[in-house]
Amino acid sequence: MKKLINDPRSVVDESVEGFGLVHADLVTVSADPTFITRKDAPVEGKVGLVSGGGSGHEPLHAGFVGMGMLDAAVPGAVFTSPTPDQILPATLAVNSGAGVVHIVKNYTGDVLNFETAGELAQAEGVEVRTVLVNDDVAVEDSLYTAGRRGVGGTVLVEKIAGAAAERGDGLDAVAAIGDRVNGNVRTMGVALSACTVPHAGTPSFDLEDNEIEIGIGIHGEPGRHRIQMENANGITDRLLEPVLGDLGIASGDKVLLFVNGMGGTPLSELYIVYRRAAQVIADRGATVERSLVGNYITALEMQGCSISVLRLDDELTQLWDAPVHTAALRWGV
Amino acid sequence: MKKLINDPRSVVDESVEGFGLVHADLVTVSADPTFITRKDAPVEGKVGLVSGGGSGHEPLHAGFVGMGMLDAAVPGAVFTSPTPDQILPATLAVNSGAGVVHIVKNYTGDVLNFETAGELAQAEGVEVRTVLVNDDVAVEDSLYTAGRRGVGGTVLVEKIAGAAAERGDGLDAVAAIGDRVNGNVRTMGVALSACTVPHAGTPSFDLEDNEIEIGIGIHGEPGRHRIQMENANGITDRLLEPVLGDLGIASGDKVLLFVNGMGGTPLSELYIVYRRAAQVIADRGATVERSLVGNYITALEMQGCSISVLRLDDELTQLWDAPVHTAALRWGV
């Protein structure tokens, strides 16, 4: 394992410290317990948005803290959800009295830890709502699993719910917008290579030179099935089909198309995937109204990508377009 | 080799096509010959800025086309400089009459091809100036080499010269600003792994599990020397020392610190490197006034990073802060 780190056990602390130095105009970093808040938190009268999860998915979540998106991010150890004693103070720090929405990716650990923190916050008089993100269509049989995972759609939920909070929506309204985004977004991913968790030191799975994993999540876990390597168009079709099918995308639909890199794939390849995905969507008679291409929710240095499609309506489009000023997403300001 | 591509020979065309689809609000993509221009080019009365080079360094250069930065980008084949028959029409397309500055990274191929294109453009009545970027301190003995390479500093030259052009500076003034940035920036890089050029199919060099290459460029070429793997702080010190030394950074200096990922290294690790670099600079009594951390000039999926330091003065800082609206860098708008 070769990584630009000093010690597997200090990876998150040192990285967050560096992040805080670079983005001192945007965020405040709290150490021990570790969490990141928007510089001007709590924002008077605004609903607070808190998300978090294991580290290793950067820029998610800290990179999305700032005006128009998250008020706080709570990073756990690599691929390990944070603990209530981090989530609780983050929640308290961003509560202006208007309540706080927790955006939680659907993993057992994240759900349990946020649940506990939410109860503790409620006990301290803070109203908390939870938006559970579970957009991964790779998890087919959610009856016999822990349910669909939260993956690429998380970025879109955070942006759009963040814009709703910024325009002054109330607690239930912000949560409802978050749920609406989650209900209209689906994602599927592929890995061309595994990633190596620093403390583990060996790749999270072994792939032959001609194999890829279809339906991976964002934790270096193996996917639903392993297939022979295919070209970019073939892989794109495989990922997009279940996404469009599950959403029931039909002629006349307007969508946001999000091609996300898993961390180790060059940007140029993401554009090749985007190109094909846009063609397929156009062939269905739907329109790509908005796009996002880049490394936004990653799995360390994993090679691969995920494709997310969000069905848009006018309000969601407007909220997507609203100004945002974070380390990783910025426009209109 | 596993890549999200369809055919090594169509990589650049398809990727640029996808880029054009995603960023249709910002750029126009011309195919055959391939080049990318700012949507509103030529901008009346403004000096045009053209850069280009081999592909595989994305987002450089196409990702920097837009308001406040480049007017055109000319991508060659992967790691191969573009040809005069691409550079010439790009130059003509962005000339509003105020002349055009070519920003050229110092490689034999880039220099020769831009030189030819520049002569051809002059012959067609377009005034052309060239800013040669050669910021790589890894190339020690420039007397016995093709000279220092243009690496990370290129991004800073393009941003700052772009801002000068945008504020209305004349042809010679824009070129002079570009030269000033180049004269005040130094860079050095490290590779933890090689990259694989699509048409080659095998990694550009072979590294043992415990080896790294110090002083690499951005073309997957081996570096100045190979050493045993070290921790992030040790590597940062090794890269930063010659950069600061060559620039003569001393107490009281103000700098921009740019930690650039080579494509396959997680963002979180870049922040760990940044953290150390900021400490070292502070220990020298200098101040980090501005920062940039991310994958901006890459070598496909290479793992590693480069550290650039630019000595700032008030004007350069102002130009850095000026609004920019491109696919990869955006602020103030």
Add this chain to the structure above:
Amino acid sequence: MMLDVKWAVKWLTMCAQAMAEHRVELIELDRAIGDSDHGENMDRGFQAVLDKLAEAPPETPGAALKLTAMTLMSKVGGAAGPLYGTAFLRASTFLGDAAEVDPAALAGALLAARDGIVARGKAESGDKTMVDAWTPAAEAAQAVAAGGSGNVLAVLVAAAEAAEAGAVATDPLVARKGRASYLGERSAGHRDPGAASSALILRAAAGAAA
């Protein structure tokens, strides 16, 4: 023989040793069907428990377990943190502030721990989780305690053996809860890391009483 706070502290110390020793093994198990963090998390958590025990030595077994619960909850994260946190908290509550623990109380505490895990994680037996170690362990403890031999060591040895057998028995199962469930059929053929760490914890409990 009764168990006192010394046993509790020795148990937790042996847990920390076991997690450090089996850290890589638990990471490897989690690597196969999860996300490679279980051994690291458990090791970090129990090292923190050691620190806390040294800082503020508890006075009763219940207090030791409560301190453990709070520490695991705040240091482990992931699924295991809240689950083990709840388990130790429920066991602690069951024991109250008694200075000594007899076989019946011991078996009751283990059952309370198991029930806490089930309440929190909603897993059933056979879902390939730590429940598959805790349920047979709690049942074996009950059986021995009900036998009335009065031997806490025998209760703990029975629990440890049952947990170990339960962990081994997760090998062929298809996971239906937790991260491994995403693998579907591909999760069969691997031991559940949480069941494995549970067996280590219960073996340490017996070891501390020996």
Add this chain to the structure above:
Amino acid sequence: MMLDVKWAVKWLTMCAQAMAEHRVELIELDRAIGDSDHGENMDRGFQAVLDKLAEAPPETPGAALKLTAMTLMSKVGGAAGPLYGTAFLRASTFLGDAAEVDPAALAGALLAARDGIVARGKAESGDKTMVDAWTPAAEAAQAVAAGGSGNVLAVLVAAAEAAEAGAVATDPLVARKGRASYLGERSAGHRDPGAASSALILRAAAGAAA
């Protein structure tokens, strides 16, 4: 014997074949001390030359070389594109619109090509570049032509052999121009890819005359 446009077209065709055949080998040479693109670029360039030759068949050797120059310049890119472009352009200019090429003109054209590469790239002999193939080749051609045997084939064979020897002789050199120069001492022990492709081009010239 004199060389005509048929020879020129055959030469360029054999160049294209040689580049396709040795594509991987040239990539490998460039991989060792450069950026792995030389074989790909030369192959792409000479395939484009073939297309152009088919589109608009040239009438003289000079015209064939000019078309080659323009095509390489616009299709190869990198360092090799402008350098070979200049070489073919200078050779073409030297030959003018003569229909036939005698040994003296041939040697003169090769020298003009060499001089073009030097003028463009500013490399000296021993810098481990394609100049190390072209300089001995041009000199050998001159020597044979000056001998007055009147044999174009002999001129070309001498040039090809000298270029091949020159390419081999780059192996121990430390590069001082082009991308390999960044490697410093580490560039020694590898053949210069541009010298190797130059040898292929000159061997094709001889082959076309045989």
